[in-house]
Amino acid sequence: MVACIGLASGIGAGNPGCAKGPLELQKRLDLDWRGLILSKEHHQEKMEAIASLNHSLAELSYSLTLEEPFFLSIVGDHSCGVGTWSGSAAAIREQGDLGLIWIDAHLDAHTSQTSDSGNIHGMPIAALLGYGDKRLTTIGDPFPKVRPKNLAMIGIRSFEPAELRFLNQLNVRIYMMDEIERRGLAVVLHEAIEIVSKNTAGYGVSFDLDSLDPAAAPAVGTPVDKGLNPEELLDALHLFESHPPLAFELAEYNPLLDRNDKSFYIIEQLLQSLARPLCKTIFR
Numbered sequence: 001m002v003a004c005i006g007l008a009s010g011i012g013a014g015n016p017g018c019a020k021g022p023l024e025l026q027k028r029l030d031l032d033w034r035g036l037i038l039s040k041e042h043h044q045e046k047m048e049a050i051a052s053l054n055h056s057l058a059e060l061s062y063s064l065t066l067e068e069p070f071f072l073s074i075v076g077d078h079s080c081g082v083g084t085w086s087g088s089a090a091a092i093r094e095q096g097d098l099g100l101i102w103i104d105a106h107l108d109a110h111t112s113q114t115s116d117s118g119n120i121h122g123m124p125i126a127a128l129l130g131y132g133d134k135r136l137t138t139i140g141d142p143f144p145k146v147r148p149k150n151l152a153m154i155g156i157r158s159f160e161p162a163e164l165r166f167l168n169q170l171n172v173r174i175y176m177m178d179e180i181e182r183r184g185l186a187v188v189l190h191e192a193i194e195i196v197s198k199n200t201a202g203y204g205v206s207f208d209l210d211s212l213d214p215a216a217a218p219a220v221g222t223p224v225d226k227g228l229n230p231e232e233l234l235d236a237l238h239l240f241e242s243h244p245p246l247a248f249e250l251a252e253y254n255p256l257l258d259r260n261d262k263s264f265y266i267i268e269q270l271l272q273s274l275a276r277p278l279c280k281t282i283f284r
């Protein structure tokens, strides 16, 4: 059985409905939950509230990284990625660095200085690299969580120039949608797995549902056309067999925006297909 943790928060998104994503999956899928943090009414500033929730998620993720060969983190908006991967990075720090594959329509590489919307789900990549608000960059331990050379981003097609400039300066490998169309998702994922596992003690995969084409998976707050083809993704998951990730994170699923459970069924299939190459069962 694959262990599962989560954080049901949508505070970091413009549309907070993705807080319902983990709850919906908890209700409808028979997963092995080891902890699900709920965002309650908060009277703090957003950044303060998000940092505190991510501290709790990082504690769960820290323990599971040490205890389990592989686990799932099912979160609301993508600002929760800071908690998941800060916990994992701290847990393996003695053995080495953490690698990360970030599958997303967006770069999520803003800081409070560059973001027009101020939405914190647009900032987790900057925070994990050690840039931006101290309350986000010091979760788990005081060090940057991921080095730029150990990060690969897949499915990108919507971003602000400041984000791209920032990541290009750091030499982060970004697989934009046009490159994926040209070379195929399997080739790109294979290359990404090599990048993130080469100089690391382990790597994670963070999957934003909005990386998929919104015609196939409409249940996201910030849809962008011309995304990944879900079938091509399912076909490519066997690539994890040779270098299995430490954990897989699912973010930004907003069940209130789904149509005929399209996105729900894709998620169910994705989790099932993901477990197979890792020789695990995902549902009880």
Ligand SMILES: [Mn+2]
Binding pocket: 078, 104, 105, 106, 108, 121, 208
């Ligand atoms: Mn994202």
